[in-house]
Amino acid sequence: MEKNVRLSNVLVLAAQQASKDSGRTVKEQLEHWVTIGRLVEDNPDLTYKFIKNILKGQQEAAESKNLKPFKFNTF
Numbered sequence: 001m002e003k004n005v006r007l008s009n010v011l012v013l014a015a016q017q018a019s020k021d022s023g024r025t026v027k028e029q030l031e032h033w034v035t036i037g038r039l040v041e042d043n044p045d046l047t048y049k050f051i052k053n054i055l056k057g058q059q060e061a062a063e064s065k066n067l068k069p070f071k072f073n074t075f
Helices: 009-022 026-042 049-061
Strands: none
Touching: 009 026, 026 049
């Protein structure tokens, strides 16, 4: 469900610039920032870099066609 919200011009301009640097749309950039903010608040013991790497890994996994489930071998 999409909703319209009012955002400050400063935030929108920052998102526009960041979206150019990241290759995301402005909407995707704002959603990315919100996702990171939620994860940081929910997991204060994790570093930003760790959270960023988790999100990157999830994105790569979603885009990959060659992933196979991990099977733990018992000896």
